[in-house]
Amino acid sequence: MTIHNFSRFMRGMSAGNRITGRGEALSDEQLRAAVPSIFATDAHESRSARFAPVPTITVLDGLRAEGFEPFSAVQARTRIEGKAEYTKHMLRLRHRSLTNTEGDAFEIVLVNANDGTSAYHMMPGFFRFVCENGLMTGETFNEVRVRHSGNAIGEVIEGAYSVLEDAPVVVDQVSRWKSIALRDIEREALAEAAHTLRFPTADEAKPAAIQADALLRPRRSADRATDLWTAFNVVQENTIKGGLTGRVRDANGRTVRRSTREVAGIDQNRSLNRALWMLTERMAEIKAG
Template sequence: MRHQYKTLGGYGDSLHRPLEIDELRGFAPSIFAENPHDRTSSRYSFLPTSSILTGMADQGWVPVAAQEQLVRDESRAGFQKHMLRFAHRDDLQSPGAERPEIVIVNSHDRSSAYQLHAGIFRFMCLNGLVVCDETFKRISITHLNFDPSKVIEASVEIADGIPAIMDGLQEMKALTLTDGEREAFAESAAILRYGSLESAPVRPFKLLEPKRYEDSGKDAWRTFNTVQENCVRGGQKDYAKRKADGKGMPKSRAVTGIDGNVALNKALWHLAGRMAELKQG
């Protein structure tokens, strides 16, 4: 079955405060499931995602964004895959251009284990990316003999790796790319997003077109963010790009699925990291 996903939800009206419980319920009711879906077995250990909120807060991490998968099978409504993003209180009180986040993906219908990832939120484009597994250890916890403390322990482990991620971000800001290197990055990103350059609705150079003046630069960080935003949000029209039958290509589409968004972000982060390594080496 082809799943649909919520495009509403996400971050609240203020980016510098935690989401309230009522806001979380509005964005992703499945976070507060009171029991698992009937499809789960007797071996399934059920604890709602909401059960980790207090433990995360004790570690200084509070929820700032939430979304859930839309499903056509109504019996799965309220149990489906959902995503929570946590920011540290210190970063809410003293915001910078970017902040690290802990990203949690889970479900109560057996479609997902508890997954924990590191993320970065960039205020300029209001965009939250998820960092490649090679930068830190992605942690996945199955719903067997499950205990909320495992999630808290895993979040501490991920938090320990965040300084290295932010150091890498600063290195990308200091690294200037040539026009050829930027074009090569955009071509590789187009293949990651669309499968091939031929099937892409836009030519690679369109992915390098910034949406705001502040992103007009040739450093690796702004190049990555421009390409990432265009790949994830879509909305670009390339009037010179044609299908095999001669008809014009449609506008590029946004990536709205939880799994697709996480996978593409990780792939682009890995690609940017490899380019930085080659450039520095």
């Protein structure tokens, strides 16, 4: 995915309800209260008879049998009455043995909707406990994408195992990134590329709230390390979570303070996360060359 093409992904649906387990797996009761569309077993009434619903709870139960549990979930906002039970949602799962641990861990990311707004997606992810960063891998790894038609459930179940097979490969890639030391100029290049991804339409007339170097500001002392994995996490956290403050000139030429917002939309969060991962892959390739 090029920086030029990324802007078309920035139209993601805004997030509505969300819930995070804070180190503990989420129960069905907690999920039902916050993200009810996970439990839809049929399609929204707007869909035709050809639309094959994919009940996320069925997939979740299957992954639970493999030892994976949901630790966070978010559901897209909708103003259409009766659609909240079917709208787009995203789940992040990791193995139940990794509750309240340290370091980082492989995750499975699920995106689905039974109202026609999204195909079913499953992709590998990664979670960093110290900052509760939810990362998503790039296009190098398997992504399951199933349309809501035909034998959708069978394709989803088969695809789940292909994503699980990537776990050791993802872990190995992260391990390599931890061993790659970056110079200041390389960290700055990473931040500049991420800044362009996050603010693709910024210009002199409408500048971004922050400069690229703000994305390199560590939020904790442990993140002052200069390896590629740490630099990637600092940039990713600052890009996704927002909360950074900068100064820009408004239309009247006055200097005003602006703050960055969290990337809350499901589509935008996913696309930006994956683009940042691919950017880091490219940096690793350059360093290896």
